[in-house]
Amino acid sequence: MLIIAERINASRKAIAQAIGAGDRAFIQAEAVAQTHAGADYIDVNAGTFVGEEAEKLKWIVEAVQEVTDLPLSIDSPDAAVIAAVMPLLKKTPFINSITLEPARIEGILPIVVAHKTKVVALCQSGHGSAETTERKVALAGELVEQLTGAGVPIGDIYIDPLVFPLSTNPQSALATLDAIHEIAQRYPGAHTICGLTNVSYGLPARKLVNRAFLAAAITRGLDSAIIDPTDKLLYAMLKAITLVVGKDRFCMDYIGAFRGGRLE
Secondary structure (H helix, E strand, O other), rough: EEEEEEEEEEHHHHHHHHHHOOHHHHHHHHHHHHHHOOEEEEEEOOOOOOHHHHHHHHHHHHHHHHOOOOOOOEEOOOOOOOOHHHHOOOOOOOEEEEEOOOOHHHHHHHHHHHHOEEEEEOOOOOEEEEEOHHHHOOOHHHHHHHHHHHOOHHHHHHEOOOOOOOOOOOOHHHHHHHHHHHHHHHHHOOEEEHHHOHHOOOOOOOOHHHHHHHHHHHHHHHHHEEOOOOHHHHHHHHHHHHOOOOOOOHHHHHHHHHOOOOOO
């Protein structure tokens, strides 16, 4: 189960303040905590700094790479921003993310191909995001066709069917779960991924809802997630469910997480 750590995101008030103030130590502490918590990639985002995104993201990349050897997930919808930070990267990154919107796919796909990166592919087109299972699966098929047609190996494609807040769409989680299962069946070799915190927006006890959705998604075939790995209960749920559904060979990941003090 691949984990992209989500905490260094400028949409979080504390992160935005640290970026604005040039507080390198704060950003680095977030990177170290997520590294020790078991992340595979560190997501970096400076999207709220309109007009300054590229420079702020460069600063974040440099700060984070000083304190962790983990590869980064470059989180921006702007191809120019992604291209600007690529020369600074010490390891091949994730690109987060591409969609079927013409500007996104025309700008970002050449970067993915040239640098041979993994890529998060959102089930979204110029006509909006997919709400139903059928639409999610249809857009996933279009993404797979366009990406593989351009030379992206199917194993580097991580499809995010997009889940919406249950507070406004009570059927969204179920539609996403069904889409995850269908995508895994139709496109063997492709991966599924989810930024799951959106599911609980507007609800009380959000972390409980996030854990429940993550567990359900793993049983339907989800094999990667964008999460906060420092949330020990969420991380423990991920490791336990992965074990239960038979995706942890000889229980080694679960045992390793326990020995590393990462379970609660």
